[in-house]
Amino acid sequence: MNLKNKWPEYYKKDVISHYCPGCGHGIAHRLVSEVLEDLDIGGKAVLVNPAGCAVLAYLYFDFDVLESAHGRGTAMATGIKRANPDLFVISYQGDGDLAAIGTAETIHSANRGENITVIFINNAVYGMTGGQMAPTTLLGQKTTTSVAGRNPAFEGYPLHITDLLATLPGVVYAERTALDGPAGIVKTKKAITNAFQSQIDGLGYSIIEILSPCPTNWKKSPVDSFKWIKEEMTKEFPVGVLTDKRKKYKEEKIAV
Amino acid sequence: MDKVFISGNDTFGESAIRAGCRCYFGYPITPQNELGEYMAAHMRNAGGVFIQSESELAAINMTIGASCTGSRVMTSSSSPGISLKQEGISFLAALELPAVIVNVMRGGPGLGNIAPSQGDYFQSTRGGGHGDYRTPVFAPGTIQEIADLTFHAFEVADKYRTPVLLLGDGMMGQTKEPVVFPEPLNLKEMPEKEWALKGRGKGKSRYMASLILDPVEEERHNWKLVRKYKEIEKNEVMYEEYMTDDADIVVVAYGTVARIAKGAIKRVRTEGIKAGLLRPITLWPFPKDILVDLASRIKKFIVFEMSTGQMVEDVQLAIGNKAHIAFHGRPGGVVPTPAEFARYINREISQK
Numbered sequence: 001m002n003l004k005n006k007w008p009e010y011y012k013k014d015v016i017s018h019y020c021p022g023c024g025h026g027i028a029h030r031l032v033s034e035v036l037e038d039l040d041i042g043g044k045a046v047l048v049n050p051a052g053c054a055v056l057a058y059l060y061f062d063f064d065v066l067e068s069a070h071g072r073g074t075a076m077a078t079g080i081k082r083a084n085p086d087l088f089v090i091s092y093q094g095d096g097d098l099a100a101i102g103t104a105e106t107i108h109s110a111n112r113g114e115n116i117t118v119i120f121i122n123n124a125v126y127g128m129t130g131g132q133m134a135p136t137t138l139l140g141q142k143t144t145t146s147v148a149g150r151n152p153a154f155e156g157y158p159l160h161i162t163d164l165l166a167t168l169p170g171v172v173y174a175e176r177t178a179l180d181g182p183a184g185i186v187k188t189k190k191a192i193t194n195a196f197q198s199q200i201d202g203l204g205y206s207i208i209e210i211l212s213p214c215p216t217n218w219k220k221s222p223v224d225s226f227k228w229i230k231e232e233m234t235k236e237f238p239v240g241v242l243t244d245k246r247k248k249y250k251e252e253k254i255a256v
Numbered sequence: 257m258d259k260v261f262i263s264g265n266d267t268f269g270e271s272a273i274r275a276g277c278r279c280y281f282g283y284p285i286t287p288q289n290e291l292g293e294y295m296a297a298h299m300r301n302a303g304g305v306f307i308q309s310e311s312e313l314a315a316i317n318m319t320i321g322a323s324c325t326g327s328r329v330m331t332s333s334s335s336p337g338i339s340l341k342q343e344g345i346s347f348l349a350a351l352e353l354p355a356v357i358v359n360v361m362r363g364g365p366g367l368g369n370i371a372p373s374q375g376d377y378f379q380s381t382r383g384g385g386h387g388d389y390r391t392p393v394f395a396p397g398t399i400q401e402i403a404d405l406t407f408h409a410f411e412v413a414d415k416y417r418t419p420v421l422l423l424g425d426g427m428m429g430q431t432k433e434p435v436v437f438p439e440p441l442n443l444k445e446m447p448e449k450e451w452a453l454k455g456r457g458k459g460k461s462r463y464m465a466s467l468i469l470d471p472v473e474e475e476r477h478n479w480k481l482v483r484k485y486k487e488i489e490k491n492e493v494m495y496e497e498y499m500t501d502d503a504d505i506v507v508v509a510y511g512t513v514a515r516i517a518k519g520a521i522k523r524v525r526t527e528g529i530k531a532g533l534l535r536p537i538t539l540w541p542f543p544k545d546i547l548v549d550l551a552s553r554i555k556k557f558i559v560f561e562m563s564t565g566q567m568v569e570d571v572q573l574a575i576g577n578k579a580h581i582a583f584h585g586r587p588g589g590v591v592p593t594p595a596e597f598a599r600y601i602n603r604e605i606s607q608k
């Protein structure tokens with residue numbers, strides 16, 4: 001077998017990552033960069049990076065990036081795409097960013113069927129601010145603000161925002177994947193490819209929810225974090241395609 | 257071009273399109289709804305983008321997104337909605353992105369009411385959102401001036417890469433007057449914005465970020481902004497003087513109130529009282545120098561506002577104790593009358 005490690009064109013070389021060992025953000029970044037190269041769209045790409053652990057994503061991506069206010073990624077992405085539809089627009093967001101403070105922007109950009117792609121990193125905590133409870137925190141999961149474990153009587157239930165979005169006609173493609181090992185990584189790359197291609201084809205809003213390890217705030221080793229995703233997180237958030245209207249929209253020529 | 261009879265709210269919209277604005281984002285709120293409706297009716301015909309957003313937060317962030325591509329962008333609202341936009345305005349200032357933001361002010365605080373007010377002066381002239389920044393603020397006094405200043409606001413926003421505020425009030429939004437519009441700009445002739453994000457193509461990638469973790473670097477960025485603000489203070493001050501040549505007392509007022517004050521001045525002049533008006537057109541940068549000038553020969557000033565007293569603090573800062581400064585305000589959406597102002601001018605003149 002001839003294995004080659006080719007550095008992705010749209011990922012900067014010679015930068016030191018600030019992500020913790022075993023963090024999923026770095027893997028997701030690399031996948032995004034690789035797919036941009038595979039589809040030859042990196043030169044037209046503008047990514048909106050969130051407030052969250054990926055706030056410094058612009059230091060790593062080697063294509064154009066705009067940093068957003070916490071939660072407003074899809075509003076900014078809407079502005080970019082509408083002002084210049086030739087650009088390929090990605091909003092990269094964490095679970096707090098997308099499903100708490102930015103919920104309104106998330107739902108309405110999807111409902112308008114904005115021709116953008118959302119990369120949604122679900123790590124079940126607020127990573128950047130030190131491991132507080134997120135809308136996607138599992139029942140019973142201990143965080144710094146759900147100290148006895150998430151209890152629905154006080155903290156409500158894990159929010160399945162991507163399932164909600166999948167019900168909207170504006171959302172052409174939604175899939176949940178898990179960074180829980182090599183197979184999950186390969187599947188995630190395939191999912192991102194499908195989503196990006198939907199945008200290239202002008203079919204509307206696409207979102208890939210990626211269950212992603214945060215070893216630091218989960219207080220687990222990177223290996224145990226992969227295991228926890230596989231064994232616990234996917235029970236609450238099963239992986240799979242949540243909606244795929246590509247064929248239908250292509251036939252109906254619902255291009256935006 | 258011929259005169260058209262048109263409302264203030266519609267004028268903001270028409271003038272923006274003529275100034276090359278091709279993206280408008282807004283959320284309905286009275287008393288500025290006609291502006292959003294005007295854009296809904298005309299923007300797409302002009303080849304531009306109109307979105308009724310889900311909130312003012314979304315609107316200002318769409319504004320940021322569109323602006324970073326180099327497009328001329330406008331968003332508008334009234335007082336409570338402008339409060340919601342403040343985080344985004346701070347980001348625009350930090351990212352040095354141009355945008356024009358219209359505030360058709362209404363009575364407050366809180367939900368207040370939908371009547372004309374000038375209660376957002378502090379918010380507009382002191383930055384408004386978090387952090388160390390300023391925004392140029394234009395306060396038109398007539399509908400014709402809305403047309404001219406809206407056009408001008410886009411030029412200033414692009415020239416300095418800054419958000420610019422246009423401050424009107426409920427009365428001005430609804431008033432109709434004959435207006436001659438500036439000739440539309442040809443988009444193809446507008447200068448390329450080198451800084452805009454257009455995708456890296458085969459070149460180097462770029463990013464726009466307001467996160468500057470190193471305090472020394474952030475401090476440097478702050479001082480860089482200050483140098484820009486100093487340039488704006490030097491170049492962009494606008495005001496109108498009305499009958500100040502022989503005046504014994506000068507009224508300071510802006511926007512709708514300045515108009516009412518002109519009525520009062522005409523009235524007291526028939527009674528032999530020599531009153532004049534200084535009308536700031538830019539509220540920031542504030543026309544300090546002319547006030548200092550006037551205070552060297554005129555010893556009485558009276559500030560009229562539709563607020564409990566906000567601009568009066570800038571007048572005090574400019575003049576200090578070089579002259580006597582009185583204040584009369586009607587907050588909460590009450591519109592004062594020329595007769596009322598005339599009484600106050602009379603009273604000041606008769607006091608030693």
Ligand SMILES: Cc1ncc(C[n+]2csc(CCOP(=O)(O)OP(=O)(O)O)c2C)c(N)n1
Nearest residue numbers: 051052053070094095096097125126127128
């Ligand atoms: C208006 C505002 N509120 C709060 C914050 C602080 N803040 C920054 S990131 C963040 C949460 C990040 O969590 P998530 O979106 O899940 O991303 P992660 O760090 O886990 O990748 C918070 C609360 C902020 N930057 N702005």
Ligand code: SF4
Nearest residue numbers: 019020023053127214
């Ligand atoms: S705190 Fe969690 S999400 Fe943030 S960099 Fe570390 S591992 Fe990644």
